[in-house]
Amino acid sequence: MAVIGCGLVAAGPARGFTLEAREPGRSEAARALPELARLEEPGAAVLVLRGEVPAAKAAELVRLVRAAAQDARRRFLPPAPAGLQPVDVCLLADTARYRAFLDALLGPGHGENDLGLFNPYRRVVAANLDMPPGHLRHEIVHALVADALGPLPAWLDEGLASLYNEARPVEGGLELGRTYRLDQLRAAREAGTLPDLAELARSTGRSVYGARSRAFYSLGRFLLLHLDSRGELRAFLAALRAAPATEAGQREVLARFVDWPVFLAWEGGLPEQRERASPREALPVR
Numbered sequence: 001m002a003v004i005g006c007g008l009v010a011a012g013p014a015r016g017f018t019l020e021a022r023e024p025g026r027s028e029a030a031r032a033l034p035e036l037a038r039l040e041e042p043g044a045a046v047l048v049l050r051g052e053v054p055a056a057k058a059a060e061l062v063r064l065v066r067a068a069a070q071d072a073r074r075r076f077l078p079p080a081p082a083g084l085q086p087v088d089v090c091l092l093a094d095t096a097r098y099r100a101f102l103d104a105l106l107g108p109g110h111g112e113n114d115l116g117l118f119n120p121y122r123r124v125v126a127a128n129l130d131m132p133p134g135h136l137r138h139e140i141v142h143a144l145v146a147d148a149l150g151p152l153p154a155w156l157d158e159g160l161a162s163l164y165n166e167a168r169p170v171e172g173g174l175e176l177g178r179t180y181r182l183d184q185l186r187a188a189r190e191a192g193t194l195p196d197l198a199e200l201a202r203s204t205g206r207s208v209y210g211a212r213s214r215a216f217y218s219l220g221r222f223l224l225l226h227l228d229s230r231g232e233l234r235a236f237l238a239a240l241r242a243a244p245a246t247e248a249g250q251r252e253v254l255a256r257f258v259d260w261p262v263f264l265a266w267e268g269g270l271p272e273q274r275e276r277a278s279p280r281e282a283l284p285v286r
């Protein structure tokens with residue numbers, strides 16, 4: 001589930017600390033894969049890209065990972081603590097190889113899906129290259145967020161990572177798309193199952209990864225897109241970090257930054273289809 005999956009939960013490891021600090025070496029399964037590139041940037045752990053993929057594809061994925069990491073730092077991420085272990089970013093060419101890798105990494109019966117994962121204990125991102133590239137960006141952002149912001153509430157962790165499921169390169173960074181999961185947000189609104197700010201503040205991993213996961217994921221993504229569109233995303237995250245790590249603390253910060261009727265009106269005005277949507281990026285998830 002969440003701890004070994006792409007999401008962190010509140011009970012996860014403390015900021016910048018993983019079990020690896022007490023265990024020799026990193027994941028053998030990861031390090032058995034050939035190294036393709038190392039991305040080193042100030043204020044972040046080294047990302048070691050690994051896998052058996054053709055050179056042209058590897059170069060494309062290096063660009064994709066670098067663009068996501070740079071954009072997240074430019075947009076909202078504070079610097080991570082110094083001295084972190086590298087993150088192994090393992091690129092698996094297809095679903096069969098991805099599943100075999102996860103079995104080696106986590107042991108059989110792990111229950112993970114085929115979309116991709118970040119494992120904070122092993123400091124491994126795994127990407128299934130049969131899936132749309134947005135999933136790799138999503139998992140990279142989970143890894144960067146875990147290092148720079150520490151364990152976050154599940155809705156926020158998934159919201160930040162989901163910003164990057166739909167993105168395209170533009171001058172100076174990435175443009176985050178505004179259609180990914182919009183249909184799920186609107187379906188939840190229509191069905192009356194969309195959480196409000198109070199429910200978001202008291203939500204746990206159990207709620208976010210439970211039966212209403214689409215409502216929580218989509219609301220998280222679009223609330224954060226809304227804050228980003230107002231230039232308030234970084235300040236919102238800083239306020240959350242400064243607030244007590246309680247339901248009341250979250251509720252106060254959410255109420256301070258989000259005017260619920262204004263958010264709903266903004267969302268209601270978004271067009272359903274972005275221009276020139278890529279069919280692969282438009283694939284439904286879950």
Ligand SMILES: [Zn+2]
Nearest residue numbers: 006007158161
């Ligand atoms: Zn995730």
